[in-house]
Amino acid sequence: MAEYKILKTEGRAKRAQYETVHGTIQTPVFMNVGTVAAIKGAVSAPDLCDIKCQVELSNTYHLHVRPGDELIHKMGGLHKFMNWNKPILTDSGGFQVFSLAGLRKIKEEGVTFHSHVDGRIIFMGPEESMQIQSHLGSTIAMAFDECPPAKAERSYVQPSVDRTTRWLERCKNEMARLNQLSDTVNPNQLLFGINQGAVYDDIRIEHAKVISDMNLDGYAIGGLAVGESHEEMYHVLEEVVPFLPKDKPTYLMGVGTPANILEGVERGVDFFDCVYPSRNGRHGHLYTKHGKINIKNARFATDMRPIEEGCDCPTCRNFSRAYVRHLLVAGEMLGMRLCVLHNLYFYNNMMEEIRNALDEGRFAEYKKAMLSSMANPLD
Numbered sequence: 001m002a003e004y005k006i007l008k009t010e011g012r013a014k015r016a017q018y019e020t021v022h023g024t025i026q027t028p029v030f031m032n033v034g035t036v037a038a039i040k041g042a043v044s045a046p047d048l049c050d051i052k053c054q055v056e057l058s059n060t061y062h063l064h065v066r067p068g069d070e071l072i073h074k075m076g077g078l079h080k081f082m083n084w085n086k087p088i089l090t091d092s093g094g095f096q097v098f099s100l101a102g103l104r105k106i107k108e109e110g111v112t113f114h115s116h117v118d119g120r121i122i123f124m125g126p127e128e129s130m131q132i133q134s135h136l137g138s139t140i141a142m143a144f145d146e147c148p149p150a151k152a153e154r155s156y157v158q159p160s161v162d163r164t165t166r167w168l169e170r171c172k173n174e175m176a177r178l179n180q181l182s183d184t185v186n187p188n189q190l191l192f193g194i195n196q197g198a199v200y201d202d203i204r205i206e207h208a209k210v211i212s213d214m215n216l217d218g219y220a221i222g223g224l225a226v227g228e229s230h231e232e233m234y235h236v237l238e239e240v241v242p243f244l245p246k247d248k249p250t251y252l253m254g255v256g257t258p259a260n261i262l263e264g265v266e267r268g269v270d271f272f273d274c275v276y277p278s279r280n281g282r283h284g285h286l287y288t289k290h291g292k293i294n295i296k297n298a299r300f301a302t303d304m305r306p307i308e309e310g311c312d313c314p315t316c317r318n319f320s321r322a323y324v325r326h327l328l329v330a331g332e333m334l335g336m337r338l339c340v341l342h343n344l345y346f347y348n349n350m351m352e353e354i355r356n357a358l359d360e361g362r363f364a365e366y367k368k369a370m371l372s373s374m375a376n377p378l379d
Contacts, residue, residue, distance in 0.1 A: 002020045003018070003019040004016060004019075004247060004248055008361070010363045013265050013266050013267075013268065014027070014028070014268055014270060014358075015028070016249070018270075020188075021139065021186065022079070022088070023086050025054050027270040027355075028264075028271075028272070028354055028355065029054050029055055029271055029351055030261065030350075030351045031055040031089055032048060032055070032056055032057065032344055032347075032348070033278060034056050034057065036058070036059070036062045036066070037058050037082040040282065040340070041341075042336065042337040043340050043341060044083075045082050045083045047314075047341065051313060051341055051344050051348055053344065054086060054087065055086065055087045055139075056084055056086070058078060058089075058136070059090065059093065060092055060093035060142075061091075061096035061097060064122075065117050065122070069131075070135060072136055073136075073137075073185060076137075077185035078090075078137055078138055087139040088136075089138060089139065089140040089192075089271075089273075090133045090141055091142050092133070092141070092144040092194075093132070094144050095254075097111050097124060099147075108166070110125020110126065111124055111125065124144070125167070125170075126167040126171040129144035129171065130171055130174040130175050130178060134179075134181075134185065137186040139186070139189070139190060140191075140192055141189050142194065143168045143171040144167050145167060145194045146167075146196070147222055147223050147226065148160045148223060150232070151227050152198050154200055154203070157197060158203055161203055165207065165210055168193050172191060172193075172216065175191045190218065192216060192219060192249075192251060193216045193218075194220045194221075195207050195208050195220065195222065197223070201239045201240075204239060205243050208240050208244050212243065212244055212245050218248050218250070218251060219248055219249070220250075220253050221237065222254075224236060224255060225256055225274075230259075233255070237263075237267040238267055241267055241269070242268075251271035251272075252264050252269045255273075256272070256274050257274075258347070258370070259374065261347075261351075265358075266363070266364075277346065278340045278344065281336065281340035281341075281342065281344075282339065284328045284335075286308075286342055286346075288311075290376065293377075296325060296329060297325075300321040300325045302322055304320045304322055305321055306320065306321070307342050308342075308346075311346070312349075313342045313345035313349075314345075316342060319338060354366065
């Protein structure tokens with residue numbers, strides 16, 4: 001078991017630290033998404049150290065399909081494979097199975113589906129997901145679950161959630177077995193369970209109570225940011241977080257914008273992840289404390305300022321808006337890289353500022369100032 005220690009609270013907001021075998025995570029934290037063991041945009045593991053990344057997130061499904069989890073196991077695990085010695089969280093593959101696979105069949109045993117890469121038939125259930133993640137040797141493994149659409153009918157959601165609960169029990173048992181094997185990469189691998197229930201408060205709350213009794217290492221809230229409004233998402237957090245264990249970290253999966261994160265922290269969330277900063281960066285959409293800018297706009301062609309004044313990221317320390325814009329317009333990979341580095345730094349630095357604000361008892365003030373600033377662009 002890892003040790004989770006709350007250092008400060010402000011309302012429901014928590015400032016904590018989570019000690020793991022790969023280092024201590026200061027929370028609230030944003031996990032940088034490297035789906036196939038790399039951040040899209042030519043950003044390496046050493047780069048992540050330069051931009052204040054604490055946790056890298058990779059995906060079980062994608063790494064199982066390519067290059068294969070058994071190959072990574074032979075290489076000594078994901079940490080050695082990608083040269084990253086800090087914590088890694090691996091998503092279970094459940095979300096990808098349901099979102100990417102056009103042809104799939106869900107049974108109690110698991111899911112049969114076609115690979116999006118070569119079309120071959122793959123079966124994945126709780127045991128298979130745990131076995132793949134054990135091969136990868138991540139710090140935190142996520143339980144295999146079904147992620148029903150936020151607006152799915154109650155008649156579909158309830159049986160789905162019940163099955164996810166049964167799958168979680170199987171995940172827990174399999175993880176315990178795998179951690180005892182002599183050739184396991186990380187015998188201290190942690191398991192987080194996932195709360196589901198779409199936008200139905202009663203299903204969500206009951207599920208939170210049931211999985212809380214399983215004494216897992218952490219708890220995630222899944223199935224949000226998949227079709228519901230921001231207000232509905234915040235409502236679910238307000239209803240569900242109080243029913244998850246106070247002495248374990250809470251993870252809001254796949255969320256989100258800077259504003260979403262600020263609202264999530266206020267409602268008691270510790271962990272976040274999202275592809276927004278890297279995906280938007282690759283298209284020239286850059287985050288600043290004064291809102292997003294599209295660096296491809298012609299008005300930046302002769303702008304010699306950094307992307308954001310006062311930003312200490314590698315891009316802003318060394319290059320102008322004009323140069324970054326030129327690289328993107330010219331189709332140079334360096335342009336994407338510089339934009340992704342800036343956006344990830346912005347997120348990681350914002351989390352550091354959130355932690356400092358919580359330490360000093362001024363999070364509400366910080367949140368209000370940030371939301372106001374981002375809503376009123378300078379340019």
